Amino acid sequence: MQEPISENIVLRLARYLRVLHKLKSLGFVKVFSNNLGDAIGVTPAVVRKDFSIIKISGNKRGGYSIDTLIAELERILGKSSRQQVIVAGCGRIGTALMNYTEFRKEGIEISSGFDIDPAKIDPDASPPILHVDQMQDFIVEHGIRVAILAVPDQAAASVFERMVESGVRGFLNFTTVELKCAGKCPDETCEAECIVHNVNISLEIENLFYLVNLRNQLQDRVVVDGQQTN
Amino acid sequence: MQEPISENIVLRLARYLRVLHKLKSLGFVKVFSNNLGDAIGVTPAVVRKDFSIIKISGNKRGGYSIDTLIAELERILGKSSRQQVIVAGCGRIGTALMNYTEFRKEGIEISSGFDIDPAKIDPDASPPILHVDQMQDFIVEHGIRVAILAVPDQAAASVFERMVESGVRGFLNFTTVELKCAGKCPDETCEAECIVHNVNISLEIENLFYLVNLRNQLQDRVVVDGQQTN
DNA sequence: TAGATTGTTAATCGATTAACAATC
DNA sequence: TAGATTGTTAATCGATTAACAATC
Structure with a gap:
């Protein structure tokens, strides 16, 4: 069983x-x-x-x-040789990720970046940067299943929705928006259909401060004496 | 109780x-x-x-x-008004984080970056980039408790050790090295003294592929029929 | 009052751990 | 054989959930 x-x-x-x-x-x-x-x-x-x-x-x-x-x-x-990923949002974080050399070592390839700013578009770069309007066709054409979301917060939900629509099922989310797949899919079988992993860097930093502080407090409590207010 | x-x-x-x-x-x-x-x-x-x-x-x-x-x-x-953080390693990721605008909104301030490459040093930049040899003094002087580790893998362990020595207790680790605090501290009370949160981006991407694949397989299994090889 | 929400207890669930028989 | 390691079962642990009395 x-x-x-x-x-x-x-x-x-x-x-x-x-x-x-x-x-x-x-x-x-x-x-x-x-x-x-x-x-x-x-x-x-x-x-x-x-x-x-x-x-x-x-x-x-x-x-x-x-x-x-x-x-x-x-x-x-289900490890396949080529793991193709796209990056939405070519700001600082997005660009750093597009050029992240560690990826190549692990067989991960950034197929393309997407941005809304015409000044950033560069189809001849490596990886290319295309306009976000071309994103959905690109996803379908290349069968992209996994994407990195590094757009500004206010754009997150709509870009996410378009990606899900086109077939992306795994997300590494660098925005602070909580993305929920349920209800966003065309059909109702979506409930658990896509997976979002959040990398909320400033929340991580805050958490480190909290945990470090808390640990100090606990140590103090133990060290000082055994009293406790109820 | x-x-x-x-x-x-x-x-x-x-x-x-x-x-x-x-x-x-x-x-x-x-x-x-x-x-x-x-x-x-x-x-x-x-x-x-x-x-x-x-x-x-x-x-x-x-x-x-x-x-x-x-x-x-x-x-x-234990939220304090100013949360000061340093960044070790000013490569692509490190630099992107040093200039990450989200931090300011959350009251997080990058006090300084550190690198070993003389060409990158710039004490007048904002935030400044100092030589890694100045790091330990800086940590002590400013009472830094939390740091971002974005150095190349081979430098991770030694930089980490020096940071712990100087008093850093919380780490956001962008290297792929598994950092263990225990045994690294001068005294033996260290066991649980510092906290490392790992942001292993390529592992995250791989995991997304695996989870997406797995989910597909499970769906197939359910959809196709109820058979199962024992 | 009736309705809604808290606060807490007990039940459930899942994951980890301990322990040990099987066996190479 | 003796020693070491697997594979599995049962016990433990902690976190989540259900449920409901208390009460505003």
């Missing part, structure tokens, strides 16, 4: 895969659950459980074969 | 606070748990539970006072 593969698990699988590629490039052949656990910061039991759920098995004594793991994980994760 | 405030809760409190500021600026005075829940995508019960844990109470009929909530949340989160 197959267990469901939760988002949590998928996220860990992707991290295992990265570690496995590194190990393989170092010449390793076998790996144990505790090695992989250490590498991504989980207990060996989690690793074995994860593999058990996706029906990958190792050898009782000899651990797991790295080649087998890589092959299986890539099959399950 | 005070319940512990988990990281999850702190993260939600920060989001409530943002919504509350928006509501206040629109002239609202009262808010109900279901309004706040809708705004950040949780059920009203979660909102009430959260407020109950941090000992904020509302009126049985009239909901919560926005002013009181804002004041209490800011007190608990």
